[in-house]
Amino acid sequence: xxxxxxxxxxxxxxxxxxxxxxxxxxxxxxxxxxxxxxxxxxxxxxxxxxxxxxxxxxxxxxxxxxxxxxxxxxxxxxxxxxxxxxxxxxxxxxxxxxxxxxxxxxxxxxxxxxxxxxxxxxxxxxxxxxxxxxxxxxxxxxxxxxxxxxxxxxxxxxxxxxxxxxxxxxxxxxxxxxxxxxxxxxxxxxxxxxxxxxxxxxxxxxxxxxxxxxxxxxxxxxxxxxxxxxxxxxxxxxxxxxxxxxxxxxxxxxxxxxxxxxxxxxxxxxxxxxxxxxxxxxxxxxxxxxxxxxxxxxxxxxxxxxxxxxxxxxxxxxxxxxxxxxxxxx
Amino acid sequence: xxxxxxxxxxxxxxxxxxxxxxxxxxxxxxxxxxxxxxxxxxxxxxxxxxxxxxxxxxxxxxxxxxxxxxxxxxxxxxxxxxxxxxxxxxxxxxxxxxxxxxxxxxxxxxxxxxxxxxxxxxxxxxxxxxxxxxxxxxxxxxxxxxxxxxxxxxxxxxxxxxxxxxxxxxxxxxxxxxxxxxxxxxxxxxxxxxxxxxxxxxxxxxxxxxxxxxxxxxxxxxxxxxxxxxxxxxxxxxxxxxxxxxxxxxxxxxxxxxxxxxxxxxxxxxxxxxxxxxxxxxxxxxxxxxxxxxxxxxxxxxxxxxxxxxxxxxxxxxxxxxxxxxxxxxxxxxxxxxxxxxxxxxxxxxxxxxxxxxxxxxxxxxxxxxxxxxxxxxxxxxxxxxxxxxxxxxxxxxxxxxxxxxxxxxxxxxxxxxxxxxxxxxxxxxxxxxxxxxxxxxxxxxxxxxxxxxxxxxxxxxxxxxxxxxxxxxxxxxxxxxxxxxxxxxxxxxxxxxxxxxxxxxxxxxxxxxxxxxxxxxxxxxxxxxxxxxxxxxx
Numbered sequence: 001x002x003x004x005x006x007x008x009x010x011x012x013x014x015x016x017x018x019x020x021x022x023x024x025x026x027x028x029x030x031x032x033x034x035x036x037x038x039x040x041x042x043x044x045x046x047x048x049x050x051x052x053x054x055x056x057x058x059x060x061x062x063x064x065x066x067x068x069x070x071x072x073x074x075x076x077x078x079x080x081x082x083x084x085x086x087x088x089x090x091x092x093x094x095x096x097x098x099x100x101x102x103x104x105x106x107x108x109x110x111x112x113x114x115x116x117x118x119x120x121x122x123x124x125x126x127x128x129x130x131x132x133x134x135x136x137x138x139x140x141x142x143x144x145x146x147x148x149x150x151x152x153x154x155x156x157x158x159x160x161x162x163x164x165x166x167x168x169x170x171x172x173x174x175x176x177x178x179x180x181x182x183x184x185x186x187x188x189x190x191x192x193x194x195x196x197x198x199x200x201x202x203x204x205x206x207x208x209x210x211x212x213x214x215x216x217x218x219x220x221x222x223x224x225x226x227x228x229x230x231x232x233x234x235x236x237x238x239x240x241x242x243x244x245x246x247x248x249x250x251x252x253x254x255x256x257x258x259x260x261x262x263x264x265x266x267x268x269x270x271x272x273x274x275x276x277x278x279x280x281x282x283x284x285x286x287x288x289x290x291x292x293x294x295x296x297x298x299x300x301x302x303x304x305x306x307x308x309x310x311x312x313x314x315x316x317x318x319x320x321x322x323x324x325x326x327x328x329x330x
Numbered sequence: 331x332x333x334x335x336x337x338x339x340x341x342x343x344x345x346x347x348x349x350x351x352x353x354x355x356x357x358x359x360x361x362x363x364x365x366x367x368x369x370x371x372x373x374x375x376x377x378x379x380x381x382x383x384x385x386x387x388x389x390x391x392x393x394x395x396x397x398x399x400x401x402x403x404x405x406x407x408x409x410x411x412x413x414x415x416x417x418x419x420x421x422x423x424x425x426x427x428x429x430x431x432x433x434x435x436x437x438x439x440x441x442x443x444x445x446x447x448x449x450x451x452x453x454x455x456x457x458x459x460x461x462x463x464x465x466x467x468x469x470x471x472x473x474x475x476x477x478x479x480x481x482x483x484x485x486x487x488x489x490x491x492x493x494x495x496x497x498x499x500x501x502x503x504x505x506x507x508x509x510x511x512x513x514x515x516x517x518x519x520x521x522x523x524x525x526x527x528x529x530x531x532x533x534x535x536x537x538x539x540x541x542x543x544x545x546x547x548x549x550x551x552x553x554x555x556x557x558x559x560x561x562x563x564x565x566x567x568x569x570x571x572x573x574x575x576x577x578x579x580x581x582x583x584x585x586x587x588x589x590x591x592x593x594x595x596x597x598x599x600x601x602x603x604x605x606x607x608x609x610x611x612x613x614x615x616x617x618x619x620x621x622x623x624x625x626x627x628x629x630x631x632x633x634x635x636x637x638x639x640x641x642x643x644x645x646x647x648x649x650x651x652x653x654x655x656x657x658x659x660x661x662x663x664x665x666x667x668x669x670x671x672x673x674x675x676x677x678x679x680x681x682x683x684x685x686x687x688x689x690x691x692x693x694x695x696x697x698x699x700x701x702x703x704x705x706x707x708x709x710x711x712x713x714x715x716x717x718x719x720x721x722x723x724x725x726x727x728x729x730x731x732x733x734x735x736x737x738x739x740x741x742x743x744x745x746x747x748x749x750x751x752x753x754x755x756x757x758x759x760x761x762x763x764x765x766x767x768x769x770x771x772x773x774x775x776x777x778x779x780x781x782x783x784x785x786x787x788x789x790x791x792x793x794x795x796x797x798x799x800x801x802x803x804x805x806x807x808x809x810x811x812x813x814x815x816x817x818x819x820x821x822x823x824x825x826x827x828x829x830x831x832x833x834x835x836x837x838x839x840x841x842x843x844x845x846x847x848x849x850x851x852x853x854x855x856x857x858x859x860x861x862x863x864x865x866x867x868x869x
Contacts (some may be wrong), residue, residue, distance in 0.1 A: 227433040234386055235448050235499070236421030249438050324438055325483040 007321075011314065018310045025306045026080060026299070030073050033295050039065055043293045044089065063089065080303070086296035090289070095300040099282070103304060105175055106281035108193075109274070110266055110308075112201045117208035118259050122252065124209070125216020129251075130243060132221070140213060148210035152269060156203040156276035163199060170199050173278035200277040204269055208262065212255055219251040226250075253324055260316030264309045334361040335506055335539045336385065341399035343380050343389065343563075354380045354394065356563040362507065365537040367530070369550045369571070371586070372560035373789040378543045381560070382509045384409075385541070386426055387416045403507075422452045425500040429512040431492035435484040441468075441495045442480030448502040467498040471528060490521035494528065501532055508533070509541045514549065518653035519816065523860040526553055545789065547590045548819070548863030551575055559583045575866060589794040591819040593864060595843040598826055599646070606810045607642040607665070607698070607778050612674035612684075614660055614834075634660035635671065636834040640812075642778065647804065647811040649825030649842065651818060651857070657834035658814045662782050665812065666700045667691055678778070696726050699771035703783035705763035709755040715741075715766055716751035722774045733773075740769040743806075744799060761792035765799065772803065779804075782814045797824060818861050822846060830854045 041059045045051035060066045064075065079086060085095035128140040147155075164172040171177070175196050176189070223229070224247055232242045271283035278284070282301050289297040321327045343355035355377040362368050372378040383389050384396055385408060401408040403424070408416065428434040436444060442464055449460040461480075468476035471494040484492055493513060500508055510529065514522040530553060533540050544550060550557055550571065558568040559580065567580040578584045614635040634657045642648045650658045664671040667683060676683040683694055702708035709718055716737055723733040738748050744765040755763055764784060771779060781800070785793040797820065804811055815821050821828060821842065828845050830838045830853065838851040849855045858864070 227428060227430060228436040230388060231426075231428060231434045231496075232436070232447075233388055234420055234426040236417045236419070236451055237447060238417065238451070241447075241451070246436050246439070250436070326437060326485050 014314050029302045038293050085300040088297040090292045090294040095297050099300045099304050102282050102285045113205040117205040121209050121212025122216050124213040128217040129220035144210040144213045147206045153272050159199050171196050200273050200279050204273045216255050219254050223247045223251045256320050263312040267305050334363050336362040337402040339400050342397040343384050344397035346393040353563050358565045362539045364539050366555045367540040369542045369554035369557045376560040377563040378560045382543050421448050422503040424507040425505040426509040427496045427500045427513045429515050431496050441482050445499050471498045489517055493525050507539045511543045519860040551863030551866035589791045591823040595822045595846050602644040604644050605641045606644045608677040609640040610675040612638040612671050614671045633834040642810050646826040647813050649813045649821040649828045651821050652831035656831040658831050662780050662814050696774040698778045699776040701767050701771050701781040701784045705760050719770045719773050740773050744769045778810050780812045
């Protein structure tokens with residue numbers, strides 16, 4: 001079997017394996033959320049004030065919340081399988097529509113964050129490792145330590161104060177200027193979104209950047225002591241060739257593994273950053289849904305996040321198998 | 331003798347301050363002529379490897395560096411020439427092959443790319459020309475299907491094939507000098523014989539001068555023109571192979587050669603007919619792959635032990651010999667129930683151990699104990715030696731004081747100071763650790779001792795001591811022993827009877843002397859033929 005056919009088969013296998021995993025996640029989420037006190041009716045009634053118990057019972061019956069849990073679960077699962085995620089009482093919109101609307105901003109933020117963190121982490125780690133124990137190494141290590149230890153929300157707020165308010169280089173919040181409020185793929189629009197993306201991306205990626213820098217540095221140093229490096233030297237190769245061709249590729253492997261594992265954590269981190277920068281993504285939506293006890297919406301968001309993590313992990317594994325020929329995709 | 335290719339004069343390689351000795355290599359003089367194989371022999375720590383790396387400028391600078399002396403190569407001194415010139419020489423005029431062919435090749439680059447680099451950095455050639463040269467090289471070192479090997483990654487080749495690829499890479503530009511640092515130590519004996527033959531063949535074809543580093547006198551006898559013996563950084567003796575091997579002058583050389591086990595089996599001892607352990611039709615298979623909905627690709631099944639039947643008589647030593655992957659270690663581990671065999675019987679006395687559960691097995695554990703191969707990995711680094719040894723009896727229900735007294739006694743039996751009780755494993759040398767491992771097994775008073783390659787990680791002089799110790803103990807405690815080894819010299823000196831294994835099957839069993847005199851199976855014959863230095867001191 002050729003390598004491509006093997007890879008296709010592998011992707012198919014992984015997708016099939018993902019189905020039971022995602023279903024499990026749906027079930028677990030469902031029970032977790034129903035263990036929490038209160039439901040949407042409590043919140044609606046509380047906000048409206050002076051709701052009678054009869055009215056509340058009527059609302060519950062209307063939403064199907066009076067049914068026993070297993071029946072509710074069954075109905076929910078059936079709906080999910082037909083791509084119906086239910087209706088958000090809060091936003092008065094179908095959940096699917098709402099979630100898909102907020103999905104793209106989050107994906108955009110995530111992808112740009114990963115690229116920035118991994119890309120710069122690798123470069124900085126490489127620079128630190130090649131200039132071991134020089135001022136360059138020390139400087140990068142201090143930078144990594146400081147960013148590693150600083151809380152995300154504080155960095156976000158400071159960026160707003162310095163770069164948005166004082167210097168006025170970037171907008172303080174949101175994803176688009178209100179004036180340019182349309183959805184076309186015009187150049188001006190893309191530039192506008194990119195302009196808004198800069199601060200949230202940098203904020204979210206700083207922590208991971210520090211992590212990958214340290215990991216990359218350690219990994220480069222470990223690989224530089226391996227036997228194959230001596231062989232390369234014995235072949236008469238230049239130090240640059242040894243570093244950038246032989247050591248680099250081997251040193252990348254742990255960084256890629258780590259990045260794959262952390263994609264899930266990144267969604268968690270994005271809740272904070274999206275709140276600070278009012279980025280209209282899933283994280284913000286989840287935050288609002290949680291306080292409104294909008295369980296349908298929360299379940300929808302969780303499901304989408306789970307799918308996202310599964311998909312990204314698959315992509316990372318495929319990248320990994322092309323970096324490391326010892327991993328067989330079969 | 332023609333003018334030497336390489337002249338090493340008064341070479342001193344300095345170690346970092348605070349090391350055991352100031353110089354790893356001290357005042358060494360050596361010459362290497364074209365078309366000559368010079369073997370540098372010594373035990374671990376003798377400085378033989380660092381000496382060869384000094385020639386290549388591959389010392390781990392700046393901690394370890396050449397402090398004094400010169401290495402003349404043609405008109406140049408390799409110690410003082412600039413790095414750029416040294417890089418030109420490396421890989422083209424002087425090249426090197428290493429011990430561990432797996433780690434010495436970059437795991438994420440194809441063999442073809444790794445050979446290609448040598449051409450790219452030293453010669454101006456078109457891509458096609460380089461490819462043709464590389465395929466030609468792989469053909470020269472007898473790799474099957476050179477074009478496919480070009481595309482292969484190191485892990486897709488066997489150990490011997492990887493070493494062939496390494497040799498092809500080293501010989502790419504027809505070097506004047508080849509440095510081989512223990513190139514066959516990690517290989518099986520039959521593969522070792524082939525690689526030695528290949529090195530000799532290539533060396534004769536290209537008039538190369540070979541600096542061959544080894545610890546194995548058998549290999550020296552097979553390949554060397556001249557021999558230099560190193561001890562503690564100094565060269566204690568040098569001469570032609572015949573002189574050094576057959577008429578050694580220096581006491582250290584004499585001791586080393588004395589320690590090499592003879593291939594003549596020792597006289598068989600009188601044996602009881604009563605078996606203490608019987609293994610009947612033991613089968614163990616390992617599976618991998620397969621799995622989920624049949625999407626896992628083909629399932630791979632390895633028959634590590636196939637219908638193995640063995641008999642260990644009271645007081646004897648039964649050797650299981652074979653190459654890596656023959657299943658000899660699997661059988662040993664099945665017998666002591668470290669892994670579960672699928673089928674068959676393991677009869678210790680009248681009890682079949684195989685079907686016993688954890689609790690039912692516990693009382694029998696004391697009767698059958700194991701000594702492991704790697705003395706560095708098999709002792710817990712965070713546990714004191716005393717605790718390591720006394721843990722066994724304490725678990726078996728012996729009171730703490732009694733277990734301690736017994737432990738101290740056994741430390742003496744295996745030739746260690748009683749003070750070892752309160753020390754950690756890292757404070758001991760390899761040979762001493764193996765003694766600790768033996769004490770750990772013996773403290774339970776076993777009837778059967780299973781020793782899995784107990785001396786293969788040790789230097790030859792230490793190896794001789796441990797073998798002597800095992801012999802003494804066996805006499806004193808009336809032990810029966812299963813001795814796993816890949817080394818037929820060791821087997822000849824230790825074992826009363828032998829079982830030869832290949833691909834999970836026992837192909838031949840019989841008294842050691844009989845098997846050495848008249849091997850019936852072709853594989854046994856191949857193994858015996860491959861023993862290095864078999865014509866030297868064979869009788």
